[in-house]
Amino acid sequence: NAGVTQTPKFQVLKTGQSMTLQCAQDMNHNSMYWYRQDPGMGLRLIYYSASEGTTDKGEVPNGYNVSRLNKREFSLRLESAAPSQTSVYFCASSAAAGGEKNIQYFGAGTRLSVL
Amino acid sequence: RKEVEQDPGPFNVPEGATVAFNCTYSNSASQSFFWYRQDCRKEPKLLMSVYSSGNEDGRFTAQLNRASQYISLLIRDSKLSDSATYLCVVNRKDSSYKLIFGSGTRLLVRP
Numbered sequence: 001n002a003g004v005t006q007t008p009k010f011q012v013l014k015t016g017q018s019m020t021l022q023c024a025q026d027m028n029h030n031s032m033y034w035y036r037q038d039p040g041m042g043l044r045l046i047y048y049s050a051s052e053g054t055t056d057k058g059e060v061p062n063g064y065n066v067s068r069l070n071k072r073e074f075s076l077r078l079e080s081a082a083p084s085q086t087s088v089y090f091c092a093s094s095a096a097a098g099g100e101k102n103i104q105y106f107g108a109g110t111r112l113s114v115l
Numbered sequence: 116r117k118e119v120e121q122d123p124g125p126f127n128v129p130e131g132a133t134v135a136f137n138c139t140y141s142n143s144a145s146q147s148f149f150w151y152r153q154d155c156r157k158e159p160k161l162l163m164s165v166y167s168s169g170n171e172d173g174r175f176t177a178q179l180n181r182a183s184q185y186i187s188l189l190i191r192d193s194k195l196s197d198s199a200t201y202l203c204v205v206n207r208k209d210s211s212y213k214l215i216f217g218s219g220t221r222l223l224v225r226p
């Protein structure tokens with residue numbers, strides 16, 4: 001039962017470097033999400049994709065781009081990493097986009113440090 | 116003010132104790148409510164949905180008070196394995212795709 005798989009698990013970048021975080025789900029879910037989690041801040045939504053072919057900004061999209069490659073995969077790209085992007089990144093997916101069925105399943109997270 | 120507020124804790128209780136957490140939300144358009152559990156350095160996992168009439172799942176009971184805009188989670192007969200951070204989550208009616216997460220309440224159950 002893979003569920004939601006994220007790669008890599010850990011990454012250290014220098015300021016200005018770029019990288020892509022990968023996420024794939026095998027639950028045939030329509031919606032996928034990227035969050036970041038910082039101490040005392042809770043989870044904050046970066047971008048989401050309600051369905052294949054669509055993406056929308058969340059609460060903190062600046063400095064990030066996303067691609068919904070197909071129904072299974074949703075990637076997050078940092079074009080020019082900054083120390084403020086040091087965080088734990090979680091990908092999630094859900095079967096339905098709203099209401100009580102918007103139960104989201106999370107990947108194990110990517111711990112990113114930007115020096 | 117945060118849209119979803121929780122006491123960060125930690126709540127430090129002995130095994131077998133009953134402990135309750137509250138969570139308040141500020142947006143009256145909130146439609147769906149959940150409790151997630153997050154273990155240290157792990158991903159959040161759904162603990163239970165919260166229904167208007169209240170619901171129970173084993174030792175866990177969730178309540179919703181729409182008039183006062185708060186949600187509660189009661190844990191009876193605490194186990195060591197209940198030690199974790201409990202996240203209160205709401206889904207606003209006007210942004211169907213977005214879950215709003217509280218910062219979490221940390222629970223430590225001691226032997």
